[in-house]
Amino acid sequence: MSSTIVIKVGGHATNQLSPTFYQQLTAWHQAGKHILIIHGGGPQISEWSSQLHLPINQVDGIRVTDSKTLKVTQAVLLGLVQPMLCKQLADHGLPVMGLNASGLPVIYGDYLDQAVYGEVGQVIGVNRQYIDDALSGGRIGVCAPLAVNASDQLLNVNGDAAAAGVAKLLNAEKLVLLTDVPGVMLADHVVSHLTQEKAQQLVAQKQIKAGMQPKLAAAFEAFKSGVKEVAITNELKQPGTNLVSKQIVM
Numbered sequence: 574m575s576s577t578i579v580i581k582v583g584g585h586a587t588n589q590l591s592p593t594f595y596q597q598l599t600a601w602h603q604a605g606k607h608i609l610i611i612h613g614g615g616p617q618i619s620e621w622s623s624q625l626h627l628p629i630n631q632v633d634g635i636r637v638t639d640s641k642t643l644k645v646t647q648a649v650l651l652g653l654v655q656p657m658l659c660k661q662l663a664d665h666g667l668p669v670m671g672l673n674a675s676g677l678p679v680i681y682g683d684y685l686d687q688a689v690y691g692e693v694g695q696v697i698g699v700n701r702q703y704i705d706d707a708l709s710g711g712r713i714g715v716c717a718p719l720a721v722n723a724s725d726q727l728l729n730v731n732g733d734a735a736a737a738g739v740a741k742l743l744n745a746e747k748l749v750l751l752t753d754v755p756g757v758m759l760a761d762h763v764v765s766h767l768t769q770e771k772a773q774q775l776v777a778q779k780q781i782k783a784g785m786q787p788k789l790a791a792a793f794e795a796f797k798s799g800v801k802e803v804a805i806t807n808e809l810k811q812p813g814t815n816l817v818s819k820q821i822v823m
C-alpha cells in the first residue's frame with residue numbers, strides 16, 4: 574500500500590487537538606491518503622495507576638509493566654483513550670475505525686527485555702491484511718500501542734516505538750510524531766532539520782533529554798528504514814523538526 578501516513582498522537586496531545594489537526598487530516602483523507610493514527614496515553618495510564626495505588630516506574634521513557642499495570646494499560650488505552658479519540662474524529666466528520674475493537678491482532682511483538690521492563694514489547698510485525706482492508710475502505714485507522722506475541726500474550730509498547738515500527742513495516746511515506754512541544758528545541762527555537770549525528774551530539778550535551786530521547790531514537794529508526802518524511806511537531810500544519818540525512822546549512 575503506497576501513500577500511507579502514520580501519525581502518533583501522544584497522550585497529552587489527545588486532550589488538546591486543534592482545529593488545524595482536523596483540517597489537515599481532512600485534507601489528507603480527501604486527497605486519498607491512507608491514514609493510521611497510533612495513540613499514546615502515558616499520562617492517563619500513570620493517573621489511573623496512581624489512583625489504584627500501583628507503582629509507576631519508567632526506565633529511559635519506557636514504562637516498567639507488571640501484570641497489574643498491563644491490565645490498567647489495556648483498560649485505559651482501549652476503554653478510555655481510544656474511544657475518546659475516535660469520538661473526537663467522528664465529531665469532526667471523519668470516518669474512523671478503532672482497530673483494536675475487533676479483537677484481531679494489529680501489531681505483533683516480542684519482549685523488549687523482560688528482565689528490565691516486564692510485559693513490554695517491541696514491534697516485529699503488523700497484521701497487514703487487516704490494516705490494508707481497513708484503510709483502503711477509506712477509514713482512518715486508530716490503533717493503541719499494544720502488541721501480541723507468538724503465545725497470544727499482550728505486550729505494552731512505547732507509543733513512539735509502535736508508530737515508528739508500524740510506519741516502517743507499512744512502508745509509509747510519512748510519519749508524524751505529534752507531541753506537546755513544537756519540535757526539538759534548542760534554547761527557545763525549533764531545530765528545523767536534524768541529522769542523527771547532530772541529535773546524538775545534543776543528547777551528549779544534555780540539550781535533548783527525557784521523552785525526546787526515545788522519541789528521536791524511534792523516529793530515526795523509521796527514517797533510516799525508508800520512511801522519507803519524519804517530523805516531530807505539536808501541529809500537523811507546522812513543520813516542526815524534520816529528520817534529514819545531511820545537515821542543511823542555512
Ligand SMILES: Nc1ncnc2c1ncn2[C@@H]1O[C@H](COP(=O)(O)OP(=O)(O)O)[C@@H](O)[C@H]1O
Pocket residue numbers: 583584585586613615634732733751752753754756757758759780781782783784785786788
Ligand atoms: N531538546 C528538547 N526539545 C524538546 N523537548 C524536549 C527536549 N529535551 C527534552 N524534551 C522533553 O521531551 C518531551 C516530549 O516527550 P514526551 O513527554 O515523551 O512526549 P509524548 O508524551 O508526546 O510522547 C517534551 O515535553 C520535553 O519535556
Ligand SMILES: CC(=O)N[C@@H](CCC(=O)OP(=O)(O)O)C(=O)O
Pocket residue numbers: 582583584585612613614615616618634635636646693694718729730731732733
Ligand atoms: C512501554 C510503554 O512505555 N508504553 C507506553 C504506552 C503509551 C504511550 O507511549 O503514551 P504516550 O505517547 O502518551 O507517552 C506507556 O505505558 O506509557
